[in-house]
Amino acid sequence: MDASGHAEQPGRTRLGPDELVRTATVARHHYLLGRSKVEIAEDLGISRFKVARMLDAAREAGLVRISIGQVDGLDLDASARLTDTFGLRHCAVVASGAGADPEVLAALGGTAARLLADVLAPGDVLGLPWSRAVLAMAQRLDRLPRVRVVQLTGALEQPGHDATAVDIVRSAARASGGPASIFHAPFALEDAEAAAALRADRTVATGLEQAGTVTHAAVGVGAWAAGMSTIHDVATAEERRRLAGLGVVGEIAGVPFDADGQPVRDPMTDRLITLSGEQLQGIGEVMALAYGAAKAGAVRAALRGGLVTSLVVDAALAARLEGDDGAAVTVPR
Amino acid sequence: MDASGHAEQPGRTRLGPDELVRTATVARHHYLLGRSKVEIAEDLGISRFKVARMLDAAREAGLVRISIGQVDGLDLDASARLTDTFGLRHCAVVASGAGADPEVLAALGGTAARLLADVLAPGDVLGLPWSRAVLAMAQRLDRLPRVRVVQLTGALEQPGHDATAVDIVRSAARASGGPASIFHAPFALEDAEAAAALRADRTVATGLEQAGTVTHAAVGVGAWAAGMSTIHDVATAEERRRLAGLGVVGEIAGVPFDADGQPVRDPMTDRLITLSGEQLQGIGEVMALAYGAAKAGAVRAALRGGLVTSLVVDAALAARLEGDDGAAVTVPR
DNA sequence: CACTCCAATGCTCATTTGAGCGACTCAACG
DNA sequence: CGTTGAGTCGCTCAAATGAGCATTGGAGTG
Numbered sequence: 001m002d003a004s005g006h007a008e009q010p011g012r013t014r015l016g017p018d019e020l021v022r023t024a025t026v027a028r029h030h031y032l033l034g035r036s037k038v039e040i041a042e043d044l045g046i047s048r049f050k051v052a053r054m055l056d057a058a059r060e061a062g063l064v065r066i067s068i069g070q071v072d073g074l075d076l077d078a079s080a081r082l083t084d085t086f087g088l089r090h091c092a093v094v095a096s097g098a099g100a101d102p103e104v105l106a107a108l109g110g111t112a113a114r115l116l117a118d119v120l121a122p123g124d125v126l127g128l129p130w131s132r133a134v135l136a137m138a139q140r141l142d143r144l145p146r147v148r149v150v151q152l153t154g155a156l157e158q159p160g161h162d163a164t165a166v167d168i169v170r171s172a173a174r175a176s177g178g179p180a181s182i183f184h185a186p187f188a189l190e191d192a193e194a195a196a197a198l199r200a201d202r203t204v205a206t207g208l209e210q211a212g213t214v215t216h217a218a219v220g221v222g223a224w225a226a227g228m229s230t231i232h233d234v235a236t237a238e239e240r241r242r243l244a245g246l247g248v249v250g251e252i253a254g255v256p257f258d259a260d261g262q263p264v265r266d267p268m269t270d271r272l273i274t275l276s277g278e279q280l281q282g283i284g285e286v287m288a289l290a291y292g293a294a295k296a297g298a299v300r301a302a303l304r305g306g307l308v309t310s311l312v313v314d315a316a317l318a319a320r321l322e323g324d325d326g327a328a329v330t331v332p333r
Numbered sequence: 334m335d336a337s338g339h340a341e342q343p344g345r346t347r348l349g350p351d352e353l354v355r356t357a358t359v360a361r362h363h364y365l366l367g368r369s370k371v372e373i374a375e376d377l378g379i380s381r382f383k384v385a386r387m388l389d390a391a392r393e394a395g396l397v398r399i400s401i402g403q404v405d406g407l408d409l410d411a412s413a414r415l416t417d418t419f420g421l422r423h424c425a426v427v428a429s430g431a432g433a434d435p436e437v438l439a440a441l442g443g444t445a446a447r448l449l450a451d452v453l454a455p456g457d458v459l460g461l462p463w464s465r466a467v468l469a470m471a472q473r474l475d476r477l478p479r480v481r482v483v484q485l486t487g488a489l490e491q492p493g494h495d496a497t498a499v500d501i502v503r504s505a506a507r508a509s510g511g512p513a514s515i516f517h518a519p520f521a522l523e524d525a526e527a528a529a530a531l532r533a534d535r536t537v538a539t540g541l542e543q544a545g546t547v548t549h550a551a552v553g554v555g556a557w558a559a560g561m562s563t564i565h566d567v568a569t570a571e572e573r574r575r576l577a578g579l580g581v582v583g584e585i586a587g588v589p590f591d592a593d594g595q596p597v598r599d600p601m602t603d604r605l606i607t608l609s610g611e612q613l614q615g616i617g618e619v620m621a622l623a624y625g626a627a628k629a630g631a632v633r634a635a636l637r638g639g640l641v642t643s644l645v646v647d648a649a650l651a652a653r654l655e656g657d658d659g660a661a662v663t664v665p666r
Numbered sequence: 667c668a669c670t671c672c673a674a675t676g677c678t679c680a681t682t683t684g685a686g687c688g689a690c691t692c693a694a695c696g
Numbered sequence: 697c698g699t700t701g702a703g704t705c706g707c708t709c710a711a712a713t714g715a716g717c718a719t720t721g722g723a724g725t726g
Contacts, residue, residue, distance in 0.1 A: 667726100668725100668726090669724100669725080669726080670723105670724085670725080670726095671722105671723090671724085671725100672721105672722095672723090672724100673720105673721095673722095673723105674719100674720085674721085674722105675718105675719080675720070675721095676717105676718090676719080676720095677716105677717080677718075677719090678715105678716095678717085678718100679714105679715095679716095680713105680714090680715090681712105681713080681714075681715095682711105682712080682713065682714085683710100683711080683712065683713080684709105684710090684711075684712085685708105685709095685710090685711095686707105686708095686709095687706105687707085687708085688705105688706095688707085688708105689704105689705085689706085689707095690703100690704080690705075690706100691702105691703085691704080691705095692701105692702090692703090692704105693700100693701095693702095694699100694700090694701090694702105695698105695699080695700080695701105696697105696698090696699080696700095
């Protein structure tokens, strides 16, 4: 079309100031004062068709600007666009202004907490893994419908975090008033044998089985890069390379997946205590929490594979998700 | 009620993030993508009534923001509001950003020139007095419909201005291609006798008579204060006081008027060579050019008395005109 | 348990609006 | 002088929309 700015439309005369103001007056009456076109037409002694055409012209000329605003730190326009683009069930984009990481994380957590409260209904089963973002959410959970809360992963000892998956599940259960399914085990063990032995423990085994009953989960998304994933960071150099070689771009609750969002099988996962890829895929509603443009690739892959159905992201990540080839990707319902 | 930030409506539940985003999605589809409510309803599997109610809620919650923008340095929204408030025939508000006086004057002149070109039709008779703002306009007149141009006032010797009413009329006539009615005489004389003698001169007399045939005029508006009016500044201290005492708040083309916009008769006007108050009132379409909030009083008075029918003002003056008791004032058609 | 209240939902009917079409104006051109 | 073509205007008819009303579904209450 036209490169905006000054280029004129072919066959369209540039409006003089008077016509411009008349058009603006009509636009004002219609859009701002909510009067009907018929009414305006009678006022001005012109036909309603003329009014309609003036309004069309006003919109074409960019004279009327309509925008979807921000409320409660949510960028609703971006949320709506992401919802459409990726066919999401729920979505919230937090308006990460000039905030530093911890602030963004806090805002993300708060928003996710409110969204979760909206989305859950009594009787649902909520699954929660260890994840920094999920922890941030759990800390801000206020009241939740009565649901059973299921621990999806083992506990990870992390410098700077004294909370574990168990604490996350407990806060959620407290907010909900429902029962909690909890087990005590580390997220990652030294080798597959130790992990297998632990999985054989009845508490752990029944705890992990519960993952199959989960209807809703809130999870973090890790990108397969240093500092972008708890799991990547506990992997050995060898494992990092090997998984990357298998096409792994990210992980959710310790389940690594490739660019198509398909879970990737690798011996490394054998030494993790967490739900299986199949179990993850079986959860009806998975709400992914993530922030930072760098995670766009991992998030998009997870969306493509249908691993996640809803998003809570910051504005930077949202922009990157929309920016690249987003439009081409749509997840099946 | 609740005291948190934005008061809630009684009986209206605060929306959670999910509902907020759903609403935003609907708003986006309707307002930004222009889809019909029926269409959206079918998409989402809800009734069209639900969609309509969501859209209402979105607007009430301030989630959808509609604004009338700026184009070509015109504040169209303000122009439209002034048009409504004062029942103007034409109006343009120039968006005086952070500009200094000369820049505002230049922008005002340019806008007035374009507006005049819009408003005039072949066969009209255009009257122009001396005025700084009218000069600024005349200098920017490009092409005008073919009209006769009539000089309304004598010429004023002013420091810093080598152009006079004659020059103004000549530029306009050149832009129009029409004939010019010109006479050579000073705007102000020492005393009434000298002025009377001059008015007796046939050239001057016939020149002034032409004012009666004028259909359209562009004029400046002076406020009755130091530096706010060419005429005030050539008045003697005695005259200034006396006219102020008579209630004069401003002048147009040397015709002083009171707060009701009624021309005020005073011996001072006898020593001016300009059109009469009756002649001014007889002009069908008078476009007033003015800028600066300080002139609001004079402009409003002129509007109230029907001395002017159209405005070209800067944003500051527009805001002041709207701000005060503007809403109460409406000029008869 | 019956009852009321309240909000949410979907319906009907009248009005408003959009799409497309023919009539008109004006100006360039054969 | 008629023709042609572009642009504008107002009309018709069908679709979209708004206002008001009845129904539904709970939550709270006696």
